Amino acid sequence: MATQVDRLSALVASDTTEETFHTDSGDALFRKVASSSHTTSEQGAQRRKKSKPVHEVITISDDDENVDPLAQSRPAAKKRKLSPRRDRHLNGPPNELQLPVQALKTDHSLTDGDQSPRRTVRSAVPSSLAQSVAPLSFQAANANRQSERPPLVQANVREPPWNAEINGIRPDAFAGEQDYIQLASQAWPVPSSQGTSRHTFDGRNGQITSHQHPAPPPQHHETVYATDTPPQAMTGHEANRSWYASIPCLGTCTCGVGARQDEPKSVICSSLTCPIRAYHRQCVGLSSRAPPPLWLCRGCRPKPGQAAFIPSASQMLSASASVLPPPQTPIAQQKEVEPDLTVEQRRVVRTIEVGGNVFYTGSAGTGKSTVLRALVRGLKNQGKRVDIVAPSGIAALAVNGTTIYSYAGWTPDHFKQPLHKLRERANAKRVRARLCATDCLIIDEISMVSSDVLMRLDRIMREVRGKYREGHYAGAFEQKPFGGVQIVATGDFCQLPPVRPFQYCVTCGGDPLPGWDRQDGRVLVCPVCSEEYKDEEKWAFATKGVWDECNFTYIELKEIHRQSDKRFIEILQTCRKQRPLSDAQRSLLLTEKPDPEGAVKLMPTRAEVERENLQQFRKLPGQTLNFRCRDIFEFHSPDEPDLQVKGTPKYDGQPHGPLKALNDHRFEEQIELKKDMLVILLCNLDFEAGLVNGSQGRIIGFEEYSPAQVMIPAKALARTNGPDPADLMREREYHKFMQTQSVAQSPIVHFTNDVTRTIYAQCQISELGAHEPFSILARTQMPLLASWAITCHKSQGMTLSRCIVYLQKSFERGMAYVALSRAKNLEGLKVVSLPRSLDMPGNEEVRVWLEAKFGKT
Numbered sequence: 036m037a038t039q040v041d042r043l044s045a046l047v048a049s050d051t052t053e054e055t056f057h058t059d060s061g062d063a064l065f066r067k068v069a070s071s072s073h074t075t076s077e078q079g080a081q082r083r084k085k086s087k088p089v090h091e092v093i094t095i096s097d098d099d100e101n102v103d104p105l106a107q108s109r110p111a112a113k114k115r116k117l118s119p120r121r122d123r124h125l126n127g128p129p130n131e132l133q134l135p136v137q138a139l140k141t142d143h144s145l146t147d148g149d150q151s152p153r154r155t156v157r158s159a160v161p162s163s164l165a166q167s168v169a170p171l172s173f174q175a176a177n178a179n180r181q182s183e184r185p186p187l188v189q190a191n192v193r194e195p196p197w198n199a200e201i202n203g204i205r206p207d208a209f210a211g212e213q214d215y216i217q218l219a220s221q222a223w224p225v226p227s228s229q230g231t232s233r234h235t236f237d238g239r240n241g242q243i244t245s246h247q248h249p250a251p252p253p254q255h256h257e258t259v260y261a262t263d264t265p266p267q268a269m270t271g272h273e274a275n276r277s278w279y280a281s282i283p284c285l286g287t288c289t290c291g292v293g294a295r296q297d298e299p300k301s302v303i304c305s306s307l308t309c310p311i312r313a314y315h316r317q318c319v320g321l322s323s324r325a326p327p328p329l330w331l332c333r334g335c336r337p338k339p340g341q342a343a344f345i346p347s348a349s350q351m352l353s354a355s356a357s358v359l360p361p362p363q364t365p366i367a368q369q370k371e372v373e374p375d376l377t378v379e380q381r382r383v384v385r386t387i388e389v390g391g392n393v394f395y396t397g398s399a400g401t402g403k404s405t406v407l408r409a410l411v412r413g414l415k416n417q418g419k420r421v422d423i424v425a426p427s428g429i430a431a432l433a434v435n436g437t438t439i440y441s442y443a444g445w446t447p448d449h450f451k452q453p454l455h456k457l458r459e460r461a462n463a464k465r466v467r468a469r470l471c472a473t474d475c476l477i478i479d480e481i482s483m484v485s486s487d488v489l490m491r492l493d494r495i496m497r498e499v500r501g502k503y504r505e506g507h508y509a510g511a512f513e514q515k516p517f518g519g520v521q522i523v524a525t526g527d528f529c530q531l532p533p534v535r536p537f538q539y540c541v542t543c544g545g546d547p548l549p550g551w552d553r554q555d556g557r558v559l560v561c562p563v564c565s566e567e568y569k570d571e572e573k574w575a576f577a578t579k580g581v582w583d584e585c586n587f588t589y590i591e592l593k594e595i596h597r598q599s600d601k602r603f604i605e606i607l608q609t610c611r612k613q614r615p616l617s618d619a620q621r622s623l624l625l626t627e628k629p630d631p632e633g634a635v636k637l638m639p640t641r642a643e644v645e646r647e648n649l650q651q652f653r654k655l656p657g658q659t660l661n662f663r664c665r666d667i668f669e670f671h672s673p674d675e676p677d678l679q680v681k682g683t684p685k686y687d688g689q690p691h692g693p694l695k696a697l698n699d700h701r702f703e704e705q706i707e708l709k710k711d712m713l714v715i716l717l718c719n720l721d722f723e724a725g726l727v728n729g730s731q732g733r734i735i736g737f738e739e740y741s742p743a744q745v746m747i748p749a750k751a752l753a754r755t756n757g758p759d760p761a762d763l764m765r766e767r768e769y770h771k772f773m774q775t776q777s778v779a780q781s782p783i784v785h786f787t788n789d790v791t792r793t794i795y796a797q798c799q800i801s802e803l804g805a806h807e808p809f810s811i812l813a814r815t816q817m818p819l820l821a822s823w824a825i826t827c828h829k830s831q832g833m834t835l836s837r838c839i840v841y842l843q844k845s846f847e848r849g850m851a852y853v854a855l856s857r858a859k860n861l862e863g864l865k866v867v868s869l870p871r872s873l874d875m876p877g878n879e880e881v882r883v884w885l886e887a888k889f890g891k892t
């Protein structure tokens with residue numbers, strides 16, 4: 036490498052007018068071009084005689100135009116007599132990126148007024164090379180430091196602080212025998228939350244300059260049309276202005292430089308079939324002389340004899356909307372994808388879409404959550420306001436809903452109030468607006484909703500919807516359960532039960548009921564009103580005067596999609612009904628076998644899980660990549676000011692850190708990843724490839740982040756109304772997330788089904804508020820979880836191909852069933868011990884109720 040650096044330095048210092056620098060492997064990397072050799076006009080030649088020969092200059096710059104060393108080497112642009120706007124077009128942004136050239140092609144069709152070729156036109160530069168620039172600068176600087184020769188130019192040399200780290204990388208890391216291209220791709224670009232490091236190497240004088248810029252203000256990106264028509268006059272421009280402003284330009288151009296985030300403006304080819312679409316303004320040059328109103332790139336301009344391209348108004352709108360080019364390095368579908376519903380699943384959706392209250396259930400893995408997502412889409416398409424609530428934050432966020440507490444405007448302290456006070460408080464403007472706006476309320480994981488909570492919810496909804504719905508007090512809605520809203524309840528009463536119900540008396544509130552924290556089999560009595568709360572009445576279906584009044588249509592999903600082995604399904608059904616397992620079934624489960632490779636341990640308590648994961652993580656050698664979540668809250672609900680509390684940071688002194696409201700999010704606040712680490716996927720990524728929530732794998736490497744990565748399919752971009760704003764937001768958040776991580780790389784995971792995928796950060800969005808425009812709460816994070824061990828509660832809803840179940844410390848009925856039913860098959864399941872509770876009779880009241888509703892099975 037030292038040889039290469041020496042040759043490079045010698046090349047810069049020599050008088051040669053044109054030469055290409057090659058690496059040892061023969062790749063052309065850096066081409067020195069004396070400007071005088073390209074001067075074709077006399078004027079230009081004279082001008083250049085006065086100035087020093089300009090060698091190809093390596094510059095990496097961000098958005099600071101004042102320190103662009105090229106500014107002095109471009110006097111020609113100043114002399115052109117052009118309108119300011121056109122001048123801007125031709126000069127390109129001041130932060131133009133000059134890169135080493137592999138083969139500099141002079142494109143005479145893109146020349147400026149004085150006919151001198153544009154030295155910045157590049158072609159066939161592999162985008163990977165673009166990233167090699169910064170370390171090359173370091174190498175050159177190192178050459179000056181290390182060689183015997185005196186540096187080429189001593190004066191004014193400002194070197195990077197040699198002993199300082201720049202964004203975590205010591206400049207001298209690039210010295211010695213290391214492959215700087217490899218290092219470059221890891222080290223550049225290096226934006227961070229503190230700002231951006233920028234290093235400039237000027238080939239004319241060997242000067243290297245290092246700047247640390249504060250974090251740039253949010254950039255405003257807009258599209259500029261290279262026509263004589265002012266952009267504002269373009270159809271569709273105004274309509275799409277808001278999202279122009281919100282996305283970075285990812286223009287990819289034929290120049291080969293690839294997408295650049297520091298390029299704020301692009302020129303858009305108006306042809307709907309153009310494979311490029313977005314060109315760097317710099318590269319387009321005087322093509323703006325093309326006749327207005329629309330600009331077509333050379334590839335799309337009609338050939339002689341061909342009909343001219345005359346787009347319709349909607350095509351124009353579509354063209355102007357598609358700022359982003361078609362995916363070049365498409366990120367595998369980032370949005371969660373869904374399987375096709377079976378007949379019985381479709382029946383549930385249809386029944387609910389027709390109206391009426393529905394309770395649908397089914398064993399673990401029958402697709403309850405899958406149906407839920409489908410029916411939400413269906414109801415929303417009908418124009419209905421759908422609210423999804425769940426008893427816990429984890430369950431709620433898994434289906435993009437909220438907790439029952441948030442929906443009702445409660446804090447845990449609210450239950451200290453007597454029921455009549457709770458009803459009064461629900462009349463607060465914001466709460467009542469939310470409760471009145473709901474058309475369909477979906478209650479997920481109903482098995483974990485206790486009857487006292489459901490009763491309180493019913494009462495407050497009757498109160499406010501009876502008074503305020505339809506704008507008058509008709510009283511009709513007060514007589515109906517939940518104030519007449521359509522109720523959909525789903526879950527499996529054989530899974531996890533309510534956690535410690537009946538803390539306070541519903542009627543009186545006040546102090547916790549004596550003995551409320553005892554385990555099963557209790558009867559609590561209110562010391563004030565003597566009301567009794569029996570343990571067997573904790574279930575939602577036992578809510579007096581509420582459940583039965585709902586007059587539900589009962590549907591049971593029968594087809595299990597998670598498992599296919601009949602013996603295993605039988606065992607699970609026996610556990611589900613809490614009947615004792617036969618000896619044969621027991622021994623099948625407890626068969627001695629080695630730990631399945633890469634298996635996750637399911638453990639009852641959080642402490643056990645944390646200990647196990649930490650222990651295994653520490654054993655791995657190699658670099659740790661730390662990913663901090665990016666939480667955002669956008670408030671758009673002026674008539675619901677109490678929503679602003681959702682933007683409260685979780686930690687004091689970290690205003691941009693995790694939000695309190697996302698405390699229970701299934702994506703981690705912070706996740707540390709290492710090569711060879713076992714991970715679990717936390718979302719449904721690709722059903723066809725078998726990558727679903729719970730898919731297990733091992734990290735085999737990391738992929739470099741590139742601002743060119745795109746997520747929105749070309750089809751969505753080309754839609755008449757433009758792409759889905761949520762998709763745009765996901766993409767924007769993804770890029771922001773990656774740019775604020777200490778190392779911008781994404782893990783490559785080899786899954787147990789032999790599929791290998793790079794897993795990119797995901798943005799999960801929740802809409803808050805009673806009506807549009809909704810406030811937005813979102814978390815972006817790597818959808819992965821360390822998976823040596825997880826708790827049984829966290830595993831709820833997952834499908835696991837390899838797991839080891841530890842149930843010695845299980846403390847809840849249903850926990851064993853939940854844990855065992857995560858496994859796809861017996862081969863991938865190892866059971867270390869079975870709890871005694873498996874042999875004890877289960878919740879008799881649940882069995883009786885299920886038989887009454889669905890018949891004996």
Ligand SMILES: Nc1ncnc2c1ncn2[C@@H]1O[C@H](COP(=O)(O)OP(=O)(O)OP(=O)(O)O)[C@@H](O)[C@H]1O
Nearest residue numbers: 374375376377399400401402403404405596832834
């Ligand atoms: N129609 C279907 N076709 C193919 N796969 C399906 C279908 N429905 C559901 N699945 C798959 O079956 C698995 C279980 O689905 P889902 O999580 O919706 O079930 P569930 O009843 O909610 O499970 P649990 O009660 O354990 O949370 C998932 O991997 C899901 O993708």
